[in-house]
């Protein structure tokens with residue numbers, strides 16, 4: 001039976017006030033089934049990052065509900081939300097966000113240390129091995145390529161065995177070979193470990209690795225595609241659903 005790891009209902013997010021008020025999300029309802037890979041696409045400013053941040057409990061929506069792993073985030077106080085984020089949610093950023101003074105292994109074990117848990121060496125080693133970097137455990141981020149740094153960031157996101165991994169343009173700073181490696185890794189996490197992955201991307205080739213593509217436009221869900229698809233078919237559907245603004 002398929003269950004939903006994340007559900008979003010009537011999500012509204014607003015930034016600023018008065019004449020600077022921007023509605024970033026305008027009533028988004030969707031869900032992310034357990035063990036699936038979803039790509040979130042849409043033009044710049046359409047609300048993709050805001051959706052990811054609200055779903056991950058990094059931002060609070062002004063209306064609507066977010067449920068992760070059966071828990072309504074709006075019911076949680078700040079400390080409980082921090083704990084849930086740390087224990088049940090993995091987040092991967094475009095800019096990797098590794099701590100430069102720590103080794104790859106120390107970066108991976110950081111979420112466990114922050115949770116007051118003593119990381120088992122074998123878990124950290126297994127985490128780095130799972131992303132193909134067992135031999136880089138002692139390297140600092142500056143001694144790793146961009147693709148390797150992102151794979152360390154993915155190992156860090158997975159070390160707490162989260163219910164869901166959110167990735168905000170995880171390949172945005174990578175060349176195409178490193179991007180492919182990261183996308184294959186995310187795909188394998190879903191196929192081989194039943195991980196739930198939600199990824200924001202601008203790149204139809206990246207979205208083609210997903211099972212489903214959500215298209216956002218002006219803070220609303222404009223279309224939804226289910227795979228299998230190719231980069232070309234994703235790009236064609238985006239062009240249909242969201243016409244280029246005429247300049």
Ligand SMILES: Nc1ncnc2c1ncn2[C@@H]1O[C@H](COP(=O)(O)OP(=O)(O)OP(=O)(O)O)[C@@H](O)[C@H]1O
Pocket residue numbers: 015016022023024042043044045046047048049050051
């Ligand atoms: N901290 C903020 N303060 C004010 N407005 C914001 C803030 N963050 C986002 N916005 C606005 O909210 C809207 C949605 O932004 P969001 O970053 O979610 O879009 P996006 O689709 O991820 O864009 P991009 O593809 O350019 O990263 C935009 O109009 C943006 O200007």
